[in-house]
Amino acid sequence: MNGSVRVNGRVPRYHRIAEVLRERIHEGELRPGARLDNQRRLAKSFGVTLMTLRQALELLEREHLISRRHGLGTFVAAPSIDYDILQLRRFAGDLQAKGEQVTTRLVGTKFALADHRVSDALGLGPGARVLVLERLRLVDGHPMSLQRSFLPAPIGEEVVRADLARTPLHRALEVRLGLVVESARETVSAVRLERSEARELSCRTGAPAFESERVSYAAGGAPVVFDRVFIPGDRFRITRELHYESLQGATS
Amino acid sequence: MNGSVRVNGRVPRYHRIAEVLRERIHEGELRPGARLDNQRRLAKSFGVTLMTLRQALELLEREHLISRRHGLGTFVAAPSIDYDILQLRRFAGDLQAKGEQVTTRLVGTKFALADHRVSDALGLGPGARVLVLERLRLVDGHPMSLQRSFLPAPIGEEVVRADLARTPLHRALEVRLGLVVESARETVSAVRLERSEARELSCRTGAPAFESERVSYAAGGAPVVFDRVFIPGDRFRITRELHYESLQGATS
DNA sequence: GCGCGACGGTGTTCTAGAACACCAAGGGGT
DNA sequence: ACCCCTTGGTGTTCTAGAACACCGTCGCGC
Known part of the structure; x- marks a missing residue:
C-alpha cells in the first residue's frame, strides 16, 4: 500500500505526514465520519506549509481514507466493505484482445x-x-x-x-x-x-x-x-462480451 | 469527462491548462509517446507557476493521458485500447452483499x-x-x-x-x-x-x-x-465467487 | 575496453503567504 | 413566519522561488 520505495531512503515529508494520519485512522483514534482538524491547524501542528499538508491529504483521499469537502472540513471515510458481485467470472489474467496477438x-x-x-x-x-x-x-x-x-x-x-x-x-x-x-x-x-x-x-x-x-x-x-x-490501469479500458446461457437470480 | 461543474462559473486555471493539453493530445498535435515540453517551459508558456502547471499535469496523469517520469520528462501516454475479458459476467448493478440487505x-x-x-x-x-x-x-x-x-x-x-x-x-x-x-x-x-x-x-x-x-x-x-x-470507488472492494461448470478455453 | 563519477536536463518536494470559493448558521428585515 | 444576506470557518487556487532527486550520457582513469 505504501507504494513508493525510494532508492535514496529519503521519504518526502508529506508521505510521512500521510503515514501518521493513516495510523491515527487505523488505530481508531479518528473514527469514521469524524472531522479532522482543519488544514491550517494540521499544517502548523506538523510544522509544515499548507501546500505540503494538502499533498498528504491528497494521498489519503486517493486511498479513500478521507474525504475533503469544500467549506465543510476533512472527514474520515467510512470503512471499506467487500461486496460480492454475482456471476462474475475470470476477471484478470485471462484476457483476450480483439484481433491482436x-x-x-x-x-x-x-x-x-x-x-x-x-x-x-x-x-x-x-x-x-x-x-x-x-x-x-x-x-x-x-x-x-x-x-x-x-x-x-x-x-x-x-x-x-x-x-x-x-x-x-x-x-x-x-x-x-x-x-x-x-x-x-x-x-x-x-x-x-x-x-x-x-x-x-x-x-x-x-x-x-x-x-x-x-x-x-x-x-x-x-x-x-x-x-x-x-x-x-493506464491504456486499458475493459470491455466485455456476455452470453447468458442461463440467467438465474438476476436483479436487473 | 470534465467532471467538476463549478457553480460560480469560475474554472481554476489549472483545469483550463489541462483542457488545452488534453486537446493538443486528442487533436494529434502531440502523438503518443511524444515528450511534452519540460514543466518549467510549459509553466512559463501558460504564464503560470510551476506548482500550478503541475496541478494540471496531475489531472492529466490521473486520466492516463500522460505519464511523468522523474528525471526523464513528461510523455503522452499510449492510446487507450479496449480489451475483452473472457467469460466475465454481470459486473455492476447486480450486486450481492455478504449478509447485508x-x-x-x-x-x-x-x-x-x-x-x-x-x-x-x-x-x-x-x-x-x-x-x-x-x-x-x-x-x-x-x-x-x-x-x-x-x-x-x-x-x-x-x-x-x-x-x-x-x-x-x-x-x-x-x-x-x-x-x-x-x-x-x-x-x-x-x-x-x-x-x-x-x-x-x-x-x-x-x-x-x-x-x-x-x-x-x-x-x-x-x-x-x-x-x-x-x-x-470509495468504501468498495470487489470480491467474487466463481463456479466453473464448464471451463472452456482458459488460458490460465 | 570497461567501469565509474561528474554533469546537464528534468521531474519533485517544500516554503510563506495572499486571495478566493463554498457551506452552515445566525440576524435582520418584511 | 419567512426569506435574504452577512459572517465565520473551512477547503482551494495561485504566486515566486529554492533546494533536492532521478536519469542518461559523456568522458576520464584504469
Missing part, C-alpha cells in the same frame, strides 16, 4: 516461502514452501498483465516437471495430478505498482493498476493455486 | 431524448425518444450504485406499465414483451461523479467511481436496453 511468457519459476496472504489463502501453515510461477501476458508483444501463481510445494513439485513455457497451468494440473479447478474466489482492488512489478510491466513505479487475487479450488474444495495478477 | 429503489422513470452514446448503443437515430429508468441499489440502506437504464420508446411504453418499483426490469421485459436478454456488451471504466450522480449516491461531486455501460441484446440480436451504472 496474445502470448504468455514464463518469466520464472522458483520455490519460495509463502507470505501471510498466500499461506492463508492456500490453507498452509506460516512460512510453508510454495512454487512461484511468474508469467507475463503480452498483447502484440507489449506487456499487459503480470501474473504470479503460488502452488503448495507438493503440487508444485509435480507441476514444475511439465514444460510450463508451453503448457497452460490448468492443463498441467489436470494431466499430471488430475486436478480440475471447480471454483474460485477472487478479490479485485486498485493498487500502485511496486518497483519489481513495474519493471516487468515496463511501467513507472507507483503506477496505478488493478490487482486481482484469486484462490482456485479443486472439486473436493482443496485450494490448488493462488494467483495474483497486476494489470496497469 | 440489498434493496433496489426506483428513483424515477421518464421519457427523454437519447444522447449520442445511448442512441448509438441502441441503434436509434439521433435524438430518439427513450424511457429512462433510474434505480438505486442500497446495501443496508446505504446507496451503493446508481443505475440508469435506457430503453427505446416502443419498448419503454410497454414496460412502464408494469409496477417497476416491485418488478425487476428483466422480468417485465419477459412477461410483457417476451424479450429475453441473451447477450450483452459492457465497458467498465473509471470516472469522476458529476453533481447529479453524486447527490443521489450521497458522495462528493467529482468522487471517483466505476462506470459500467452495458448494452443488452435480445435473442434476435436487437438491442433492448442500455444501462449505465455508477459505483463510487
Whole structure:
C-alpha cells in the first residue's frame, strides 16, 4: 500500500505526514465520519506549509481514507466493505484482445516461502514452501498483465516437471495430478505498482493498476493455486462480451 | 469527462491548462509517446507557476493521458485500447452483499431524448425518444450504485406499465414483451461523479467511481436496453465467487 | 575496453503567504 | 413566519522561488 520505495531512503515529508494520519485512522483514534482538524491547524501542528499538508491529504483521499469537502472540513471515510458481485467470472489474467496477438511468457519459476496472504489463502501453515510461477501476458508483444501463481510445494513439485513455457497451468494440473479447478474466489482492488512489478510491466513505479487475487479450488474444495495478477490501469479500458446461457437470480 | 461543474462559473486555471493539453493530445498535435515540453517551459508558456502547471499535469496523469517520469520528462501516454475479458459476467448493478440487505429503489422513470452514446448503443437515430429508468441499489440502506437504464420508446411504453418499483426490469421485459436478454456488451471504466450522480449516491461531486455501460441484446440480436451504472470507488472492494461448470478455453 | 563519477536536463518536494470559493448558521428585515 | 444576506470557518487556487532527486550520457582513469 505504501507504494513508493525510494532508492535514496529519503521519504518526502508529506508521505510521512500521510503515514501518521493513516495510523491515527487505523488505530481508531479518528473514527469514521469524524472531522479532522482543519488544514491550517494540521499544517502548523506538523510544522509544515499548507501546500505540503494538502499533498498528504491528497494521498489519503486517493486511498479513500478521507474525504475533503469544500467549506465543510476533512472527514474520515467510512470503512471499506467487500461486496460480492454475482456471476462474475475470470476477471484478470485471462484476457483476450480483439484481433491482436496474445502470448504468455514464463518469466520464472522458483520455490519460495509463502507470505501471510498466500499461506492463508492456500490453507498452509506460516512460512510453508510454495512454487512461484511468474508469467507475463503480452498483447502484440507489449506487456499487459503480470501474473504470479503460488502452488503448495507438493503440487508444485509435480507441476514444475511439465514444460510450463508451453503448457497452460490448468492443463498441467489436470494431466499430471488430475486436478480440475471447480471454483474460485477472487478479490479485485486498485493498487500502485511496486518497483519489481513495474519493471516487468515496463511501467513507472507507483503506477496505478488493478490487482486481482484469486484462490482456485479443486472439486473436493482443496485450494490448488493462488494467483495474483497486476494489470496497469493506464491504456486499458475493459470491455466485455456476455452470453447468458442461463440467467438465474438476476436483479436487473 | 470534465467532471467538476463549478457553480460560480469560475474554472481554476489549472483545469483550463489541462483542457488545452488534453486537446493538443486528442487533436494529434502531440502523438503518443511524444515528450511534452519540460514543466518549467510549459509553466512559463501558460504564464503560470510551476506548482500550478503541475496541478494540471496531475489531472492529466490521473486520466492516463500522460505519464511523468522523474528525471526523464513528461510523455503522452499510449492510446487507450479496449480489451475483452473472457467469460466475465454481470459486473455492476447486480450486486450481492455478504449478509447485508440489498434493496433496489426506483428513483424515477421518464421519457427523454437519447444522447449520442445511448442512441448509438441502441441503434436509434439521433435524438430518439427513450424511457429512462433510474434505480438505486442500497446495501443496508446505504446507496451503493446508481443505475440508469435506457430503453427505446416502443419498448419503454410497454414496460412502464408494469409496477417497476416491485418488478425487476428483466422480468417485465419477459412477461410483457417476451424479450429475453441473451447477450450483452459492457465497458467498465473509471470516472469522476458529476453533481447529479453524486447527490443521489450521497458522495462528493467529482468522487471517483466505476462506470459500467452495458448494452443488452435480445435473442434476435436487437438491442433492448442500455444501462449505465455508477459505483463510487470509495468504501468498495470487489470480491467474487466463481463456479466453473464448464471451463472452456482458459488460458490460465 | 570497461567501469565509474561528474554533469546537464528534468521531474519533485517544500516554503510563506495572499486571495478566493463554498457551506452552515445566525440576524435582520418584511 | 419567512426569506435574504452577512459572517465565520473551512477547503482551494495561485504566486515566486529554492533546494533536492532521478536519469542518461559523456568522458576520464584504469
